[in-house]
Amino acid sequence: MKLLRVGPVGQERPAVMDEAGNLRAISEPEIDGAFLASGGVARVREALERDELPVLESEGLRIGPPVARPGKIVCIGLNYRDHAEETGAPIPAEPIIFMKAPNTVVGPYDEVLIPRDSVKTDWEVELAVVIGRTVRYAETREEALAAVAGYAISNDVSEREFQLERGGQWDKGKSCETFNPLGPWLVTADEIADPQALGLRLWVDGEPYQNGDTKNMIFHVAEVVRYLSRFMVLEPGDVINTGTPAGVALGLPGTPYLRAGQVMELEIDGLGRQRQTVGQA
Structure with missing residues (x-):
């Protein structure tokens, strides 16, 4: 659904x-x-x-983020081996965790704003996991996956200078306004037979940059949920961004960071497609 x-x-x-x-x-x-x-x-x-729901006129109707007011957005860094390698980072022995401000979430077709003074705004197509029940200290893969309500596309937009060159933690390069387009849908977990068998792709101005597969995650969805539940209580409506494959601007020759007027397009198998125009804050 x-x-x-x-x-x-x-x-x-x-x-x-x-x-x-x-x-x-x-x-x-x-x-x-x-x-x-x-x-x-x-x-x-x-x-x-039961066919009880009225049909909506969808012509010209904006699609917003599929989940309102997530309690928290938990992100997993460097969760694809090829992405870690392209950025020169070591392969993590345990999941790298950082948080993203919940008010970064916007709709899948909304404008993404480059922050003031930014010179290194980057893209990241990711599988988002939406939690459907409270989970704490999950012990098994089955228990962890039972807590998942569904999946969506997430664009974990990042400002690399803020994130990596300005001291402190990653959060300030991740939590700028509009930095988490989500959707278009929340696809319920029963429709995704295997979250580790989904292709992810991203284009900028029609040029392909990312083309990965969730099978290449270092830490799979079940392990991510189980692991996080050891350190925090995951609650219904929480969103987990599970990492991005290779092909981000940070790891590319010439580092082609985003500029106002460009267009990002993202898709994940079974989860739909996003499209954002880049603007200036």
Whole structure:
């Protein structure tokens, strides 16, 4: 099932896409942690099966981020061997964890703003994991995956100078406004047979830069969820960005960082496609 939120910024309303590709309004107040924790996915599925949901007119309708107000965004750094190698970083022995401000989340087609004084704004196509139930101290792969509500595309936009050259932790190069386009859909976990068998791709101005596969993650989704639950309580609505494959500007000759007016396009198998125009803050 594909859940999404549509409408102007700050006025999004929940919807679901049916098998024919139509958008249907759902009666839930939001797609958020409370919705996921209270069995909202099952309620929507039942209403859809009973054909109780009205069709929405989708012409010209903005698609917002599929999850409202994530409690936290937890990110895994250097989780693809080829990405670690292209940046000259050692292969991590344990997952590298950093946080991203929840208010970085925007819709999958919204503008991405280059921060003021930025010279190294970069792209990162990533598989996002959305948590559907509280998980703490998960012991097994099965327990970890049972806590996953679904998956989405995430663009973990990063400012490399802020992140790596200005001291402190990575967060200030990751938490600028608009730095986390998410969506277009939250695809429920039952539709993704194997989260480690998904191709990821990214283009800038039509030129391909990233072409990877989640099978090449150093730490797979189940291990990431299990590992994180040892250090923090994961709650419904939390988002985990699981890392990016090779092909970011940081690791390329000439470091072709983003400029205003450029267009990023991203896709992950089964999860749809994003497109963002780059602007200036």
